[in-house]
Amino acid sequence: MKSKKRLISIFMFIIIIFLSLGMYSRKYDFLPIDASKISNYDNDRVVFQRVEKYIDLSRDSSFESLLIIKDRKMFLMTDGYDSPYDAKSRKVKAEIQKLYSEQESDIVWTNKINGKPDYIQIMDRRAQVMNNGNEEFVSTNFGTFYKSIRDKFIKEHVDKFHQIMRNRREADFYIDRKALPRPIYLEEVSKYEDKLYTFVKARSADGSMYSCEDTDGDGVTETFIVNARDGFNWGYKSGPDIIFIFKNTDKDIETLIGKLANEAVFGSVEDEKEMVETFPKDKDISDLIKWLTPKEQYIK
Template sequence: MKPKRRWISINIILFTFIISFSISLISREFRYLPMDLEKISTYDNDRVVFQRVEQSTDLARDNSFESLLIIKNRKTYLMMDGYDSPYLANIRKIKIAIQKIYGENENDLIWTNKLNGKPDFVQVMERRIQLMKNANEEFVSTNFGTFYKSIRDKFIKEHVEKFHQLMKNRGESDFYVDTKQLPRPLYLADVVGYKDKYSTIAKARAMDGTTYSCEDTDGDGITETFMADGNDGFSWGYKSGPNLILIYKNTDKDIETLIGKLANEAVYGSVGEEKEMIETFPKERDIDDLVKWLTPKNPNFK
């Protein structure tokens, strides 16, 4: 093969690999939408649900939002952080198209309100009748900020503890763990010393039918995604995700303290599992007796 043809063949192979890898990443990128009180399937049962999404650039959708929904006595209370009015976002999108503004930050010019740890939107409805709606961050965070964060963290913590129980009792919870080696960078300064990274997905099912999953996508040892989906048929809107908890590509440090170790613990075991394993590990004397029993000797032989 001539050098030129060989060079072309190598570049075709590299191009095909890069395109295939990019397509695989795109296929794993979900497009979740903020929950909508108008699209909730039922108001009849009291419940708490939580949604946090941080996704890649998509001009058609908000890529940074957090929602806490409480249904109590057939009233719905929705609080959000990073709320953007779809109507105003669409106007900004039209202006950008007219002015022909392009670039990496194009999405930020459309969906301007980003997550900052302060709820900036509240909506209260009794069935389909709206009782209150306010998108002023100062008003919402002053009146509901402490309540919002407290309920959010307690709710996530309860489900994390439930997931830990399923992890601890893997045999009875259909606990499943899948790890996959991530592709190495094309150019490495230290090929020998490079430590391979692995993505991790763990799934489990509780006795009440709730399914849980957690994921460390980039292999850095930190869980970015945690989901809980109930089986009672409740839906909080088209493409809003699992109906109990959706935490997708989290970067918030407070939430990281709650879910950050889950994928790693799913592979290597939690502190509770390690403690139980140590306590129930066979005693040396018992295994000595087992070895003798498994190796019978003829008593008539000297």
């Protein structure tokens, strides 16, 4: 009987956790980058997207894209590319045949991220120069370049976010932390370590908005966003226009962004070192105490 109650409690806890994560996790509008719909190609720019979370069947739930605009040419590379037309056809077919699975999006969006770019589109202004969806061709010729530029691009913005953290008083720095629900059934409450949802956002000197999110309270940042908000887009509600990493599980990217939310709250190793080096010296505070406590001057 006790084991049955325990199973029910565990089941209820899983449901509550699932609902609470959905409640705390922020909603983000986005569209996969479409080079043919870019609003402006006159200015050089780099944009990166990575999505690993099912939102709805109308959007791909596993892809990453790197867009480079240079000298009015656009280079778009994607890992996990699914043709929207093919995905729509699969969705219609699934509905007709009443095909469903635990992960319905897997039926519609069949191509998943695997670490190898499988699609490239090159445009000179609005004229298409290349459109190739052969994974072997794309990964062989552009795979090394793709990963190198991707990681360097993310790191530059992570470094900038660290700078904003160190100057947080001038950056409209905001931290939101909420305790996640505890398990309903706890044998040893005293040993349970509470988990906290963490969301951080800040504004850089150029007006760009930076934000990161740790949804499940495991200390690992899964979502990192940079948005210039300068009008650049590829459609209505196309989403963040510099970086949009949503629900990341890739270890290489985690190495770059994984500590951001935690560092925003507790400080980085560099912050700790700086605090130790700039901590007031004993003599300085002793002199301050004497200055703040002047001795009485008696008149003889």
